[in-house]
Amino acid sequence: MNALEFLAWVRGPGLDLALAVFALGVVWRLIEIYTLGRKPDLAPPRRVPAASGWHTLWRRMLPPPGMFRRSPVSYVGGYVFHLGLAIVVFFFIPHIQLIKALLGLSWPGLPSPVIDAVTVVTLAAMVVVLIDRVRRPVKRYLSTFEDYFVWVLTFLPVLTGYLAVKHLWLPYTTMLALHILSAELLIALLPFTKLFHAFTAWGSRWFNGEINARRGVPV
Amino acid sequence: MNELQERLAWRGISRRGFLKYCTMLASLMALPPAAGQAMAEALARARRPAVIWLPFQECTGCLESITRSHTPTIEGLIFDALSLDYSETLMAAAGHQAEQALKRAVEDNAGRFILVIDGSVPTGLNGAYSCIAGRSNLDLLREVAPKAAVVIAMGSCAAFGGIPAARPNPTGAVAISEIVRDKPLVNIPGCPPIPVVMTGVIAHYLTFGSLPELDRLRRPRAFYGETIHDRCYRRPFYDRGLFAKSFDDEGARQGWCLFELGCKGPVTYNACAHVKWNDHTSFPIESGHGCIGCSEPGFWDAGGFYRPLSAPAGPLKLAAGAVAAGAAVGVAVAIANRARKGAARAAHVTATVADLEKADGGER
Structure with a gap:
């Protein structure tokens, strides 16, 4: 298989397969999670539950008092790489072209040099949060294989994308194919790993705020 | 005046024009400036290197690209000045005469000639999909290639299989490099390739006695980098x-x-x-x-x-x-999940205060 055939495979059957696994996993897990339900709460809620849901959604985006000082890397690094990923994934022009081809939606992209800079910052932030995870005893104790695995899954597409654009290490065609392949691995495994928080984070935060308000302890 | 310059002069190309062309070739191939002069001298000195051009499973577009890109091309003129001993499209001879010319060219220049091939080699049905004078391309290539000094796979079909090898590849077409494995071989892909790339490769070979630096796919790095x-x-x-x-x-x-x-x-x-x-x-x-x-x-x-x-x-x-x-x-x-919940609910037994007391009233 030559480089162009490899690229054609990842752009064709590979993409098809990855998107199918992604769609299957997302639909399956969303239905499973949201049909779990809970017992009807017969007591009148003590506060306005929905308002508390929205409040918690917002509050959990900010560090609780004192926490920022104790773990600044988690907050700064976490924010930087999440925002960086969002910018790189959704505002790099070829990515928008792909979304347009798949869904018909499109929006203006950012100039390539801006994306380059954001990519470097994102990669650096990911490395920093990984080092922090390994070096801090508590974080290391809490970390499982899956935490490191999803880090690699997320890191590889960003790294290979940057190497491809900058023509580093391998010929562009091969590197582009590896980039697409790594992104396909990411989306195919997303529904079955912690990465599914991309879909559930908001819902579960709202749920927590809602149930706490019913019990009179909105946080 | 030597042969090449005479021919060029006859076609209205001055020595200065020729030198400029060689300097351009050298700079395109990222060689030092002095290489232009060396190339001009080597090309002028060269005793009409023998070239055998074998067309296989192809459309003649590559040859057209070289000879007709515009008129008159220096590429074309140098090409004239090479001793093109066998090219079915360009030679006047035909039939048995042509085959005789090929045989003689191969024998007279054994180990010294440049073998240019355009077109892929069909391997299906023992090569029967493309034959010249009753012989399959596969057969001819196996006979001629071992006697060549270097092999130039001209165009995408010769270099990589090209259109004949596109799916579903009914003739089992393969690239020249699949058959010729033990000769210095350079791929000049393109459909057609850029004429100056071919003259660049030949000039490099005549000047330095070697092929230019090649990449993984055996393409001249200077042009395909x-x-x-x-x-x-x-x-x-x-x-x-x-x-x-x-x-x-x-x-x-x-x-x-x-x-x-x-x-x-x-x-x-x-x-x-x-x-x-x-x-x-x-x-x-x-x-x-x-x-x-x-x-x-x-x-x-x-x-x-x-x-x-x-x-x-x-x-x-x-x-x-x-x-x-x-x-x-x-x-x-x-x-x-619902069924499990239901089963758990059904299996639930309500506990009473009596249940919580130890039957024997002993230690807690």
């Missing part, structure tokens, strides 16, 4: 996200990037964007059409000429089924 996209004059539009959406819209008229119209420039390693065609006039993107990637291995089956590189290369066949399957699995798991 960069992508079309990297050297494209429309690149700034790509970086700014300005794309032509159709071949006649405002963007197309403004000369914006052709990426969305399927340009394969980003994955095509060739010199078109800076060497250009037709006496350095332009190249496909400059005339308004995206690159089709003709010099890359497997370009014909690379997902469609007009489909952007960022778009899926084929239809998504599994997606709808996957959503349905995901919903089915989700509902099945949900029902199973």
